[in-house]
Amino acid sequence: xxxxxxxxxxxxxxxxxxxxxxxxxxxxxxxxxxxxxxxxxxxxxxxxxxxxxxxxxxxxxxxxxxxxxxxxxxxxxxxxxxxxxxxxxxxxxxxxxxxxxxxxxxxxxxxxxxxxxxxxxxxxxxxxxxxxxxxxxxxxxxxxxxxxxxxxxxxxxxxxxxxxxxxxxxxxxxxxxxxxxxxxxxxxxxxxxxxxxxxxxxxxxxxxxxxxxxxxxxxxxxxxxxxxxxxxxxxxxxxxxxxxxxxxxxxxxxxxxxxxxxxxxxxxxxxxxxxxxxxxxxxxxxxxxxxxxxxxxxxxxxxxxxxxxxxxxxxxxx
Amino acid sequence: xxxxxxxxxxxxxxxxxxxxxxxxxxxxxxxxxxxxxxxxxxxxxxxxxxxxxxxxxxxxxxxxxxxxxxxxxxxxxxxxxxxxxxxxxxxxxxxxxxxxxxxxxxxxxxxxxxxxxxxxxxxxxxxxxxxxxxxxxxxxxxxxxxxxxxxxxxxxxxxxxxxxxxxxxxxxxxxxxxxxxxxxxxxxxxxxxxxxxxxxxxxxxxxxxxxxxxxxxxxxxxxxxxxxxxxxxxxxxxxxxxxxxxxxxxxxxxxxxxxxxxxxxxxxxxxxxxxxxxxxxxxxxxxxxxxxxxxxxxxxxxxxxxxxxxxxxxxxxxxxxxxxxxxxxxxxxxxxxxxxxxxxxxxxxxxxxxxxxxxxxxxxxxxxxxxxxxxxxxxxxxxxxxxxxxxxxxxxxxxxxxxxxxxxxxxxxxxxxxxxxxxxxxxxxxxxxxxxxxxxxxxxxxxxxxxxxxxxxxxxxxxxxxxxxxxxxxxxxxxxxxxxxxxxxxxxxxxxxxxxxxxxxxxxxxxxxxxxxxxxxxxxxxxxxxxxxxxxxxxxxxxxxxxxxxxxxxxxxxxxxxxxxxxxxxxxx
Numbered sequence: 001x002x003x004x005x006x007x008x009x010x011x012x013x014x015x016x017x018x019x020x021x022x023x024x025x026x027x028x029x030x031x032x033x034x035x036x037x038x039x040x041x042x043x044x045x046x047x048x049x050x051x052x053x054x055x056x057x058x059x060x061x062x063x064x065x066x067x068x069x070x071x072x073x074x075x076x077x078x079x080x081x082x083x084x085x086x087x088x089x090x091x092x093x094x095x096x097x098x099x100x101x102x103x104x105x106x107x108x109x110x111x112x113x114x115x116x117x118x119x120x121x122x123x124x125x126x127x128x129x130x131x132x133x134x135x136x137x138x139x140x141x142x143x144x145x146x147x148x149x150x151x152x153x154x155x156x157x158x159x160x161x162x163x164x165x166x167x168x169x170x171x172x173x174x175x176x177x178x179x180x181x182x183x184x185x186x187x188x189x190x191x192x193x194x195x196x197x198x199x200x201x202x203x204x205x206x207x208x209x210x211x212x213x214x215x216x217x218x219x220x221x222x223x224x225x226x227x228x229x230x231x232x233x234x235x236x237x238x239x240x241x242x243x244x245x246x247x248x249x250x251x252x253x254x255x256x257x258x259x260x261x262x263x264x265x266x267x268x269x270x271x272x273x274x275x276x277x278x279x280x281x282x283x284x285x286x287x288x289x290x291x292x293x294x295x296x297x298x299x300x301x302x303x304x305x306x307x308x309x310x311x312x313x314x315x316x317x318x
Numbered sequence: 319x320x321x322x323x324x325x326x327x328x329x330x331x332x333x334x335x336x337x338x339x340x341x342x343x344x345x346x347x348x349x350x351x352x353x354x355x356x357x358x359x360x361x362x363x364x365x366x367x368x369x370x371x372x373x374x375x376x377x378x379x380x381x382x383x384x385x386x387x388x389x390x391x392x393x394x395x396x397x398x399x400x401x402x403x404x405x406x407x408x409x410x411x412x413x414x415x416x417x418x419x420x421x422x423x424x425x426x427x428x429x430x431x432x433x434x435x436x437x438x439x440x441x442x443x444x445x446x447x448x449x450x451x452x453x454x455x456x457x458x459x460x461x462x463x464x465x466x467x468x469x470x471x472x473x474x475x476x477x478x479x480x481x482x483x484x485x486x487x488x489x490x491x492x493x494x495x496x497x498x499x500x501x502x503x504x505x506x507x508x509x510x511x512x513x514x515x516x517x518x519x520x521x522x523x524x525x526x527x528x529x530x531x532x533x534x535x536x537x538x539x540x541x542x543x544x545x546x547x548x549x550x551x552x553x554x555x556x557x558x559x560x561x562x563x564x565x566x567x568x569x570x571x572x573x574x575x576x577x578x579x580x581x582x583x584x585x586x587x588x589x590x591x592x593x594x595x596x597x598x599x600x601x602x603x604x605x606x607x608x609x610x611x612x613x614x615x616x617x618x619x620x621x622x623x624x625x626x627x628x629x630x631x632x633x634x635x636x637x638x639x640x641x642x643x644x645x646x647x648x649x650x651x652x653x654x655x656x657x658x659x660x661x662x663x664x665x666x667x668x669x670x671x672x673x674x675x676x677x678x679x680x681x682x683x684x685x686x687x688x689x690x691x692x693x694x695x696x697x698x699x700x701x702x703x704x705x706x707x708x709x710x711x712x713x714x715x716x717x718x719x720x721x722x723x724x725x726x727x728x729x730x731x732x733x734x735x736x737x738x739x740x741x742x743x744x745x746x747x748x749x750x751x752x753x754x755x756x757x758x759x760x761x762x763x764x765x766x767x768x769x770x771x772x773x774x775x776x777x778x779x780x781x782x783x784x785x786x787x788x789x790x791x792x793x794x795x796x797x798x799x800x801x802x803x804x805x806x807x808x809x810x811x812x813x814x815x816x817x818x819x820x821x822x823x824x825x826x827x828x829x830x831x832x833x834x835x836x837x838x839x840x841x842x843x844x845x846x847x848x849x850x851x852x853x854x855x856x857x858x859x860x861x862x863x864x865x866x867x868x869x870x871x872x873x874x875x876x877x878x879x880x881x882x883x884x885x886x887x888x889x890x891x
Contacts, residue, residue, distance in 0.1 A: 059396060059397065059417055059418070061418070078831070080831045080832065080834075080835050080869070081831055146605075146607075146610070150602055151600065151601045151602045152520075152600075152602070168601070170601045170602075170849075172602070172605040173601060173602070173604050173605045173845070173849075258605070260528065260529065260604060260605050260841070260845075261528055261533070261604070261838075261840075261841025261842045261844070261845055262604045262605065262842065262845040262846060262849075263605070264838065264841065264842045265842065275390065278393065278397075279389065279390040279391075279393030279394050279397070280387075280389040280390055280393055281393075281831075281834070282393050282396060282397070282413065282417060284397065
């Protein structure tokens with residue numbers, strides 16, 4: 001942004017802009033209401049994080065006493081709960097990072113490949129086929145995965161007939177595979193969908209650049225490297241910032257559906273922790289505190305990512 | 319003259335009807351919402367029994383069945399105060415009660431107001447009626463099962479047992495299998511000789527279901543191997559032998575301990591570890607969902623498992639429908655071989671004395687506007703006529719009476735296991751969780767102009783003419799090869815119910831983090847241990863005992879107190 005030599009008086013500028021853009025303002029009102037109603041109003045519920053719901057009657061009577069930061073203290077200091085909670089933070093972050101890396105790399109890769117295709121029909125077909133799983137319910141996806149990765153399932157069968165493994169691999173029950181499995185399932189489900197935004201960014205790249213590069217003797221890979229990828233850089237950064245804001249959300253459906261005793265140590269996420277305390281044990285205070293902790297960390301992560309992007313002179317979100 | 323008489327007669331009849339009509343007319347038609355804590359299907363619109371209920375009581379029902387996890391569903395309902403009028407929280411009833419979802423039925427049930435209901439619960443009222451925090455008598459749920467009349471019927475094992483496919487026993491020449499080692503030896507030998515079924519699918523020697531609350535298949539066997547019926551997660555010493563095998567001090571009455579961390583439990587999991595190494599146990603068993611488990615059972619490839627009969631009923635049903643009788647299961651009452659318990663020959667007790675299903679069934683929620691009407695309906699439904707209607711159906715259509723005996727044709731009996739037919743012709747949605755009569759019919763009942771004599775069974779499946787008359791040929795031959803009359807003969811007859819009942823029914827605080835930890839450590843470590851390298855087993859076991867120690871201790875102390883409390887309630891001081 002270029003600096004302005006003389007700043008006009010602030011107030012008049014805002015009211016002038018408001019006046020001249022009143023139609024746009026009017027159109028944004030429903031969105032504003034939506035955010036207020038569904039994103040800000042529920043924050044009222046955060047108050048429950050400071051109440052004690054551990055007694056049986058608190059919920060029935062609705063009189064839970066205020067206990068300040070007692071629930072947070074419980075989360076981080078109670079010997080039984082602490083390990084559980086810290087584990088779920090670790091798992092959440094690990095699976096988020098895996099999802100983020102896998103998701104971004106795979107969708108950029110697919111977008112680049114599709115962008116290079118000449119045949120429109122083939123491109124369309126691949127695009128449709130890859131984004132259809134996005135519309136499947138996660139429970140369906142997980143059931144498919146359970147069948148594929150079962151000990152006596154097709155994956156082990158293929159690997160064995162190729163001579164890559166001798167013993168069947170216990171994909172679903174071995175702790176060391178679990179996070180990667182979640183990553184793979186997420187990629188399969190979302191890769192096509194995530195590709196759409198990159199493809200649209202690529203179509204907005206000026207064709208002259210490709211021609212100029214070709215004239216300068218750039219081969220296909222060089223064109224990808226020096227034209228396509230820089231062309232989608234700002235989209236990539238914006239998406240990255242948004243995704244970093246979601247780092248504390250590793251999703252919970254896959255972990256919930258695949259999580260059993262054997263993989264509990266690696267499958268429990270913050271969301272599952274919240275679910276367990278909030279609905280199974282009815283300790284709404286502890287559940288809200290855990291959820292609140294998650295949100296606060298997410299906001300901090302978002303601000304850090306945004307500041308980093310700003311420092312690197314990239315487009316920013318806020 | 320005749321005309322006048324006729325008119326008078328008609329008038330008399332009309333007059334006689336008036337009070338009845340007025341009484342019935344006073345009942346506004348009402349739609350009750352019903353929540354059932356099990357998956358299921360709502361009945362068809364034109365269901366004949368619900369039509370009769372609507373005519374008689376002016377009540378129609380709107381069903382909501384469980385979809386998803388029970389504890390979570392109940393938790394959400396409590397948090398939102400979103401209750402159906404008739405509320406069956408299943409195994410999470412304690413959560414619903416402590417969350418304030420249920421009304422105290424004692425405000426509506428009394429010897430004067432509801433003589434039938436009272437007579438129904440009276441013999442077991444010490445077990446059923448609790449005290450609330452203020453010391454008042456409370457009864458939230460009238461048990462759906464277990465308040466039976468007459469001698470206990472044990473035609474088959476309805477609860478826990480080690481199961482084995484009938485074909486395995488038949489293949490081995492119908493041996494008597496009484497101990498853990500015999501059981502696994504048998505399966506091993508069978509699988510060596512027959513690695514796959516007729517389609518080439520490999521057999522699974524032993525399956526262990528451990529999804530969610532159904533992890534009892536993994537955890538519970540130890541107590542049974544040690545000679546006790548189902549006390550949930552604790553072992554309670556009742557007989558001298560119980561004290562002897564556990565090594566507990568006999569002077570402590572009803573000594574209660576968690577069994578999972580005791581040396582005698584190690585023997586079972588070590589055995590499972592060995593069998594796992596031999597490939598008898600499928601790895602996937604520890605990650606299979608309940609549906610996957612049932613699918614495997616239904617396909618007939620699971621040779622054995624520890625479970626409870628009701629838990630895999632749909633699997634048995636599928637096998638029966640496909641006429642794969644040899645793949646259905648016989649229930650065995652196994653005990654530890656003497657070598658595991660210092661040479662003691664353990665007496666087997668899988669079947670317990672009749673026990674009311676305390677706090678399981680319908681309660682009335684605080685959201686209900688007309689609790690007295692529901693109670694009045696239950697009162698009427700406990701009449702002989704309605705009980706016959708619910709259990710047997712309509713005379714001439716669903717069953718027939720001959721010489722005072724209730725009978726069914728083969729087709730009529732087959733309908734009872736046809737779920738589509740049942741949605742049109744049975745009122746199971748309401749009946750299953752409502753108070754009901756079980757066991758033997760104690761007095762003659764007149765239906766129309768026919769008499770049903772005392773001594774019939776309330777449930778068609780227990781009626782000897784049906785059970786044995788309509789049994790398939792495979793089962794008949796199978797039983798006669800053993801010289802048994804019924805499948806219940808595979809286990810010892812029931813022992814007398816201990817005064818505390820069965821300890822799995824004892825309520826514990828659902829918010830208790832110690833207990834969560836106790837269950838979680840088992841779910842995590844036991845499968846790990848079973849799949850571990852045998853050389854690491856001992857170290858893993860020791861680590862497990864140490865990890866679970868504190869939470870097991872806390873649970874043990876709580877349960878010891880609760881058991882003695884229960885005994886005091888039932889026996890008096």
